[in-house]
Amino acid sequence: MSYTIASNLKQAIKILKESDGKAQVIAGATDLFLENLPSELVDVSAVPEILGITRGKDFLSIGAGVTHAEAAASSVIRSEAEALSEACRIVGSPQVRNMGTLGGNVINAAPAADAAVALVALGAKAVLTDLYGSSREAFVVDLYGGYNRSSVDSSAEILMRFLLKPAQRGEGSAFLRFAPRAALALPLVNAAARIRVEQSLIKEARIVIAPAKPAPTRLLETEKLLLGAKPGLDLWQKVKSTASSEIEVRGSMLRCSEEYRCHLVGVLARRVSQQAVVRAMEAE
Amino acid sequence: MKEQVINFQLNDEPVNVYSDPSLSLLKLLRNRFNLLGTKEGCGRGDCGVCTVLLDGRAVNSCLIPAGKVQGRNVCTIEGISSKSTAKAARFHPIQQAFVEKGAVQCGFCTPGMIMSAFALLQENPSPSKEEVREAISGNLCRCSGYKQIEEAVLEAAKVMICQKEHPGFK
Amino acid sequence: MPIDKEKGFDAKNNSSGATVNQGPDVWAKAAGRALYGIDLQLPGMLYGKILRSPHPHARIKAIDTAEADALPGVRAVLTASDIKKKRYGIVVQDELPLAYDRVRYIGDEVAAVAAVDEKSASRALEALNVEYEPLSAVFEPKAALAQGAVQIHDQFPGNIAWQRELERGNPDRAFKEADLVVENSFSIPSVHPTYLEPIACVASSDYPGNLTIHTALQSPDIVRDIIAGALELPFSKVRIVGPVMGGGFGGRVYGNLKLYLLSSLLSQFTGLPVKMQLSREEEFCIGRPMIAAELKIKMALRSDGTFLARESEIVTDNGAYSAQAPWVSKTLSERNDSVYRIPNIRTRACLVYTNKVPTAQYRAYGNQAANFACESLIDQAAEKLGLDPLQIRLNNCTQAGDTTVHGLKIKSCALKDCLKEAAAKIGWSNRNKNCGYGISAGIHASGSLVANKDFRGASARAVLELDGRVTLFSGEQDYGQGTYGAFTNIAAGVLELDPDLFSLNCRDSLITPYSQGALANRQTTIGGRAVQLAAADLKKLIEEAASEMAGEPVRMEKGRLKSNDGSIMELAAVAVYYHNRTSGLTLTGEGSYVPPPVEYDETSYGNISVTYSFAAHAAEVEVDRETGAFTIKRIASVHDSGRIINPLAARGQVYGGVAQGVGFSCYEGYLFDRGRVVSKTLADYRIPTALDVPHIACCFIETTDPEGPLGVKGLGEVVQVPVPGALANAVADAAGVRVTELPITAEKIYRAISKGECAR
Structure with a gap:
């Protein structure tokens, strides 16, 4: 048995167990280019336990097997996690969005993965199940093990779903990317923000950008600056300069220079925060 | 990978094939089923030339492991025209519109482009210009500048709505 | 669909004629039934693969083939020692089918294998052991021209593949007398035609030694000449049969000669058909992009904006082997001088070998690269003189009746009207303050005659079949631009028959007349005229036979x-x-169209083409000054391509050509890292998607050219020419700073803006 489409979680776990670490989990397969695949694969994209989008009383659960297209089309995600909705709408191409899953986007661990950036900004937690039936929760950002390397061992754990806090009163989120082409392009920088305002003051802020480190990166200094502040020109100017200076980015011949990427980090951090604030105020 | 049997619906017919499941669906279609209408432009999902429908959705067949189509429904360019022998009836309205609106130049992107248009019109029977552009944004075309393709898809949408409302309409 | 008999072949108002207008294979393409090179299979066919150099420059010390030879399924392993060392080339003879002593770029062909399937062929490549001695390499023309630089080809000292110095009029005096002199330097990277079908071929050599190559080419007969010469085969033993072509854009005029030669050699060695196909990565890394260019230009003007002189220093980057690069360099350095009346010219152009991917050509032949530089400089001058960019162009543009500075005889020209119309379409007189506007003009030879002075025209045959249908034979090639539809319409018009009665044979060199093929905008102009004459001849023969009967x-x-x-x-x-x-004879009409002889002197002064097409484009862009990001909102594309006989196909050429121009100007360009191509996927070499191509307003101003056969002039190439200039000028207008390096990217605009602000 070398390529199996698991019809449920139990079956997927059984195969992983029996393969003795040789079998690996696969979902949308869009990032694999079908080169040098492991000899045994368990396709979990049809496993019902990792599908579906549910709105609970105080949580939003998004299956790891949900595709970008499904997430982009979901009205629940649009209203409760707008940044994720925006990120999913712009990944790759319609074809890739139809196959690629949110779980795959995180496990593939590309440093500029759009959905992952949004998930980190939204404070999403991942729920993982091991082969012995025990579950664990981890922040998405903690699933990264290095550049293009996940810390999740796909032969021993299955990423089940993402848990998010739904949008609260006075809260808004947004996603932006800066790419050299309108479709089929990797971004030079992408950014997401989740911001809560109360009586026109920023009470909570999570600002995330990529690519900078292996994982989507929170701009902690910028967030500090935003906390308690009243949105205004002055603040936005400071957000831009703080964001630009607080983390190091790399340049590359194919994308852009370090200097320009650094500038874009500032601009996008500001723009995405502004957008999130506008939405937060509308939701107040 | 070891070969295994893969059963699926291909252009509305049940088929089974003994194949390496890590082979791409594109290679499976071209090399095993001789369906040469699905073309290969890059092999890594960058051009959309190999677009087919998987359960009605446009996908890059070069990125799909053959094992993944087990039990599913695959539709290629060869599957969208009817089997009738009369030329006018044989072609799908999208194919018809592509020819009439000048949307076919070298033709290499055409099958994939038509499949993306097909998926769009199934989901959204009267799309706007912008929605058409979005739906074909994963299909590169080097000849046309996309304008006449956009015009063809909009025209096909009109014809298909008309045909739905007036079943005898040609 | 029957055409209007009164109007003959004039399909202008004939929207219902779409089927025939677009040629016979359009339905097959829409049905997914058209077969391209990648689809071909012959019984018993082997698969060939090529071992390529990992070094930019190295000596080959030894190649051990024993292990590969012994592998199961491997049928042939070829190295240079197995074949004759006969150099071939298109302009200069600098290539061998396989490198025998030295490799000159990363990707240079070292060995070729044929095996029963692709996997076995790949395994054979892995089993080949080559011992290299790396040599120092040069990657930039400047370094290659420097004293003491490593010599890439012994027979080309100084690494100069081609060079030219040219002077017309008295530029020194003009610069002395000028009120204003402006100058700037521009750089344009290599670009790939990026036809969507990677090149593929199947070569089949039989025992009597006849060689048939199945591959789609723009100029199959010229390639046939080269292959027969390189393999030392009698010309009549080489046949090229064309499947449907998945795009060409100049890149398939000669296609990939190495691939054809190596598959032929492998077939000769094995006696079996051999298929070879480039991967997309190979297309970028060893397929032939257009030359990169550095231009330093200086222009002299009077204070009223009259152009007095232009001086250009041009260095083009040839890469490791030359192909058509000398001709492209020549067009790049010369053609643009005839867009406007510029009486004094001095040009120094130099094509330099480097240890990078060999180059060739692309639609518009470098003319679009020159447009970027020259039109940018005109706007710089207009700004200095306080003149309107439109007005300065109207005042100087070439007009009908002119003989240009290089001796081109302009018999029809609506450039002035094109400029006015492009301006009107973009709203020049009522420009939006938040946007930037640019305008630019171009000329392109239509039916250029310089490729072969002695063989200038084309011929065709029209045969009346026994069932009353007509079969046309022509060697011209259609890859989607509508040639075949046009030919059918032309012949149908002459004979006044339903186009559905016509069949066309164009893709088999065994049965079609020898042709120059799809280059230099000569298909409809010259090839169409031959078809017209053949149909007329057939008509005469039919009447004679009928009268006799x-x-x-x-x-x-x-x-x-x-x-x-x-x-x-x-x-x-x-x-x-x-x-x-x-x-057993059939009624066969023959048509041969021979354009008037070309007259040009040793400095290449003279009328080099049957006629000339003109175009003017205007662009509207919006720039986000904070990031440099820009949006192209609209492009107005106005053309004088003579008579338009198929408006649907003509519009298709304009939209597609402008889109490629947008790619050339804003997206595309090779990136190298020490000679290695970095932009080697369609994700990293970005051509425009459906969301990147702006709204294009397309318009034709029809002229009647006395020389242009049928009154038509070329369109396919000139359409790309003015795009870079129009976009560069629009961006400069919007951003207040000028980007002089293509492609124009957000980062470059941002840098220019930041630099400008620092200076202030």
């Missing part, structure tokens, strides 16, 4: 054969009559 004069009118008394004869009956009388 009837024993009285018979005339062909409105597609029907009528004798004096009004009785009507069937075409098929006449065909059969002639066939029987001659025991």
Whole structure:
């Protein structure tokens, strides 16, 4: 048995167990280019336990097997996690969005993965199940093990779903990317923000950008600056300069220079925060 | 990978094939089923030339492991025209519109482009210009500048709505 | 669909004629039934693969093939020691099918294998052991020209593949007398035609030594010449059969000669057909992009904006082998001088070998690169003189009746009207303050005659079949630009018959007349004229045979054969009559169109083309000053391509050509890291998607050219020429700073803006 489409979680776990670490989990397969695949694969994209989008009383659960297209089309995600909705709408191409899953986007661990950036900004937690039936929760950002390397061992754990806090009163989120082409392009920088305002003051802020480190990166200094502040020109100017200076980015011949990427980090951090604030105020 | 049997619906017919499941669906279609209408432009999902429908959705067949189509429904360019022998009836309205609106130049992107248009019109029977552009944004075309393709898809949408409302309409 | 008999082949108002207008294979393409090079399979076919150099420059010390030879499924392993060391080339002879002593770029062909399947062929490549001694390499023309630089080809000292110095008028005096001199430097990277079908071929050599190559080419007969020469085969033993072509854009004029030669050699060695195909990565890394260019230009003007002189220093980057790069360099350095009246010219152009991917050509032949530089400089001058960019162009543009500075005789030219119309379409007189606007003009030879002075024209045959249908034979090639539809319409118009009665044979060199092929905008202009003459000849022959058969004069009118008394004869009956009388001949009309001789002197002064097409484009862009990001909102594309005989296909050429121009200007360009191509996927070499191509307003201003056969002039190439200039000027207008390096990217605009702000 070398390529199996698991019809449920139990079956997927059984195969992983029996393969003795040789079998690996696969979902949308869009990032694999079908080169040098492991000899045994368990396709979990049809496993019902990792599908579906549910709105609970105080949580939003998004299956790891949900595709970008499904997430982009979901009205629940649009209203409760707008940044994720925006990120999913712009990944790759319609074809890739139809196959690629949110779980795959995180496990593939590309440093500029759009959905992952949004998930980190939204404070999403991942729920993982091991082969012995025990579950664990981890922040998405903690699933990264290095550049293009996940810390999740796909032969021993299955990423089940993402848990998010739904949008609260006075809260808004947004996603932006800066790419050299309108479709089929990797971004030079992408950014997401989740911001809560109360009586026109920023009470909570999570600002995330990529690519900078292996994982989507929170701009902690910028967030500090935003906390308690009243949105205004002055603040936005400071957000831009703080964001630009607080983390190091790399340049590359194919994308852009370090200097320009650094500038874009500032601009996008500001723009995405502004957008999130506008939405937060509308939701107040 | 070891070969295994893969059963699926291909252009509305049940088929089974003994194949390496890590082979791409594109290679499976071209090399095993001789369906040469699905073309290969890059092999890594960058051009959309190999677009087919998987359960009605446009996908890059070069990125799909053959094992993944087990039990599913695959539709290629060869599957969208009817089997009738009369030329006018044989072609799908999208194919018809592509020819009439000048949307076919070298033709290499055409099958994939038509499949993306097909998926769009199934989901959204009267799309706007912008929605058409979005739906074909994963299909590169080097000849046309996309304008006449956009015009063809909009025209096909009109014809298909008309045909739905007036079943005898040609 | 029948065409309007009154109008003959004029399809202008004939929207219902779409089927035939677009040629015979359009339905097959829409159905997914058209077969391209990658689809071909012959019985017993082997798969060939090529071992390529990992070094930019190295000596080959030894190649050990024993291990590869012994692998199961491997049928042939070829190295340079197995084949004759006969150099070949298109302009200069600098290539061998396989490198024998030295490799000159990363990707240079070292060995070729043929095996029963692709996997075995790949395994054979892995089993080949090559010992290299790396040599120092040069990657930039400047470094290659430096004293003491490593010599890439012994027979080209100084690494100069080609060079030229040219002077017209008295530029020194003009610069002295000028009120204003502006200058700037521009750089343009290599670009790939990026046809969507990677090049593929199947070569099949039989035991009597006949070689058939199945591959789609723009100029199959010229390639046939080169292959016969390189393999030392009699020309008549080489046949090229073309499948459908998945795009060409100049890149398939010669296609990939290495691939054809190596598959042929492998087939000769094995006696079996051999298929070879480039991967997309190979297309970028070893396929032939257009030359990169550095231009330093200086322009002299009077204070009223009159152009007095232009001086250019141009260095083009040839890469490791030359192909058509000298010709592209020549067009790049010269053609643009004829867009405007510039009486004094001095040009120094130099094509330099480097240890990078060999180059060739692309649609518009470098003319678009020159447009970027020259049109940018004109706007710089206009700004200095306080003149309107439109007005300065109207005041200087070439007009009908002109003989340009290089001796081009302009017999028809609507450039002035094109400029006015492009401006009107973009709203020049009512420009939005938040946007930037740019305008630019271009000329392109239509039916260029310089490729072969002695073989300037084209020929065609029209055969009346026994069933009354007509078969046309032409060697011209259609890859979607509508040539075949045009030919059918032209012949149908002459004979006044339904286009559905026509069949076309163009893709088999065994049966089609020798042709120069799809280059230099000569398909419809020259090839179409030959078809027209062949159809006219056939008409005459039909009338003669019918008269003989009837024993009285018979005339062909409105597609029907009528004798004096009004009785009507069937075409098929006449065909059969002639066939029987001659025991097997068919009525065959022949058409040969030979354009007037070209006259140019040793400095290349003279009228080098049958006629010339013109275009003016205007662009509207919006720039986000904070990031440099820009949006192209609209492009107005106005053309003088003579008479437009197929508006649907003509519009298709404009939209597609402008889109490629947008790619050339804002997205595309090779990136290298020490000679290695970095932009080697369609994700990293970005051509525009459907969301990147702006709204294009397209308009034709029809002229009647006395020389242009049928009154038509070329369109496919000139359409790309003015795009870079229009976009560069629009961006400069919007951003207040000028980007002088293509492609124009957000980062470059941002840098220019930041630099400008620092200076202030």
